Amino acid sequence: MSVEALREQQAIRRTTEHLVQVFAGTHSAEHVERVMQAAYRRFDGFPVRDFVPVLAERLARSELAVRVETNVPAEVDTPEERPEDVRPETGPVAVKMPGRKVLIPIGLAVVVAVVVTVVVVNLGQEEPPAPPPLATVRGVIGSEKKAFFEDPQVVRALADKGVKVEIETAGSRQIATSTDLGRYDFAFPSSAPAGEYIQRLRKVGTKYTPFSSxxxxxxxxxxxxxxxxxxxxxxxxxxxxxxxxxxxxxxxxxxxxxxxxxxxxxxxxxxxxxxxxxxxxxxxxxxxxxxxxxxxxxxxxxxxxxxxxxxxxxxxxxxxxxxxxxxxxxxxxxxxxxxxxxxxxxxxxxxxxxxxxxxxxxxxxxxxxxxxxxxxSKHTLVPLNADGDRVGRLLSTDPRLQRLAAEHGFRSGDTGGFAKVAADNKVRVATDxxxxxxxxxxxxxxxxxxxxxxxxx
The missing domain is CATH 3.40.190.10 (Periplasmic binding protein-like II)
Structure with a gap:
């Protein structure tokens, strides 16, 4: 692969990651990636590659934004599923790019003509910087919280705060007594006594109790x-x-x-x-x-x-x-x-x-x-460093994460959310x-x- 092609692929990858974050609240990461790849494939064979990543990004962004505004289901009618949009019906058409003229299939002419105008206007501006990489934070947790941390909505909520949490599970007493905590940024057993012992063992003065059960x-x-x-x-x-x-x-x-x-x-x-x-x-x-x-x-x-x-x-x-x-x-x-x-x-x-x-x-x-x-059972998170403390604060104070904890059946600060989840799923719970x-x-x-x-x- 040539250096130019490699740079183009890297630019497409960075742009896709950026769009995944921009549209995290409305589209799944998989859907954003499909839309971006479909937009990128429209420019297969296009002789001038200078602006292809920018053009593909504009097309994908427009497609995703339209679906949000019109409330069209996100999993239907993607650019990939409408090949007629890219099939040329007649011969090639000349489109003027900055400093040159190129021939492209007429099926892309209208799309490119519109988008190129935007590109020309913005030639003097730098592309927005790629989002900073997520901070990876490792924790050892009780197994009853595994589904919560693996929930795509929880993963996305943490990512929006710049955090990616990687977890391993163990029994709570095992976490406190026999786990090598030096490998982790936080420990999250399911009881206050286990958390108390970890604090004593690691000489940690801080703890968080984001939810209980x-x-x-x-x-x-x-x-x-x-x-x-x-x-x-x-x-x-x-x-x-x-x-x-x-x-x-x-x-x-x-x-x-x-x-x-x-x-x-x-x-x-x-x-x-x-x-x-x-x-x-x-x-x-x-x-x-x-x-x-x-x-x-x-x-x-x-x-x-x-x-x-x-x-x-x-x-x-x-x-x-x-x-x-x-x-x-x-x-x-x-x-x-x-x-x-x-x-x-x-x-x-x-x-x-x-x-x-x-x-x-x-x-x-x-x-x-x-x-x-x-x-x-008070689920007690003990931070073992600054990264672990960041996760503890987010789980305890972020309304979105508190709501998601309630959706998983934990009693969090979102008491109304917990009651609604139980009622919606016809589970009789002890209210008091x-x-x-x-x-x-x-x-x-x-x-x-x-x-x-x-x-x-």
Whole structure:
């Protein structure tokens, strides 16, 4: 490829990137690229190449602007789909360019004649500079936020602020205890205790809590009805799962097939909620926090005596399950795809259920219950440098990103947006979170989790 051709290709690429940003709010990046390439192909074989990038950019910009003004769907009738616009009907036509005369097909004559006028007027002006490159910021996050960060609208909103976020997922406890945070610009676990430990470990005084999510239970209507008869579930505005009553069934070794009037799930299995691995995952730690509170007589566990008292009971809730996943994404995906056979109840974040409803992944009969009491999982972003701090501030203060967080089921500053998303997707949510308990301190929670981990052998 000649130097001139290479420069032309580079100019087309820069122009395309610029148009993607200009029309980000109205056209997808893929559509802008198609329009630009179609405009560029109109000049195939054009002998004078000096102004081709400028001409192609003007044509593409006009095409995209017209579609915005007339509200024409963006995915139809692109220049690429109207080849008759570029087919010459007669012989070549002479068009005067600055300082020369060239022959072009008549099918382009009118288009070029109009655009060349604009080019001639602007010959003395410099082309607008290419937009500065996006700052790439790397973060390690809890898996329940993966869909949010991968949402094209979120990607675009961050890009408009000059940021490109690259993420990797891990269990929240794993992020706090065993992840090499030196590779990242921010850590974004799903709980305040994990965030607190990272702050202490990295000597960081700043943290952000851009959104939160109460813990919940994903189940099925027949299971909810069966547990209602057993006194475990209270039917109200939203179904409430009584943690205390459930612990009674666990301590008496009650099986599913021992429940009265059980014709829907007659299996010789303990009545357990499927969780993640408490050794790595925050959602399991939140489950332990709730059950330790109830087992401790309705008090937050504190001190060695209380820890030793509740540990045998809460340990059974995990070790009796068998295999558990490292992140909340695993058991919830199994719930969505397999059904109630292996896991009639799954411990999740409320946001996961709402986001699944928004994506059309819920099946008839899938039900959301709230544990009573519950805990609020505060997604805590800890910036590890200035770039990470920039992301934390954007997620916490930018109205567009707050709205998008609400659309993904998180409780953000956009409370109206959250309520609308839940209502639009027919998910009954707890509007007033009253029965919320405090989480033990990080050190106490770690002691309990370590005690559970030792029971795995």
């Amino acid at each position: 109460p813990m919940a239970i994903a189940t099925f209507q027949p299971i909810a009805d069966l547990l209602t008869k057993a006194g475990v579930v209270k039917q109200d505005a939203v179904p409430a799962f009584k943690i205390g009553r459930h612990l009674e069934l666990v301590t008496t070794d009650t099986k599913w097939d021992q429940l009265a009037d059980n014709s829907v799930y007659r299996v010789d299995k303990d009545i357990l909620i499927s969780t993640t691995d408490p050794r790595t995952s925050n959602s399991a730690a939140m489950y332990l926090a709730i059950n330790s509170y109830v087992a401790n007589g309705g008090k937050v566990v504190h001190g060695a005596t209380a820890e030793k008292s509740v540990l045998p009971l809460v340990t059974r809730l995990f070790t009796s399950q068998g295999y558990t996943d490292n992140t909340s994404e695993g058991p919830f995906n199994e719930y969505l795809t397999v059904g109630m056979g292996p896991s009639p109840m799954v411990w999740i974040y409320e946001s996961q259920f709402i986001d699944a409803a928004r994506q059309g992944r819920l099946k008839p009969g899938m039900v959301l219950m709230y544990p009573s009491p519950t805990v609020l 979170l009253i029965d919320v308990v405090d989480i033990p301190s990080y050190d106490t929670l770690e002691n309990l989790l370590d005690g559970v981990a030792k029971s795995y052998g």
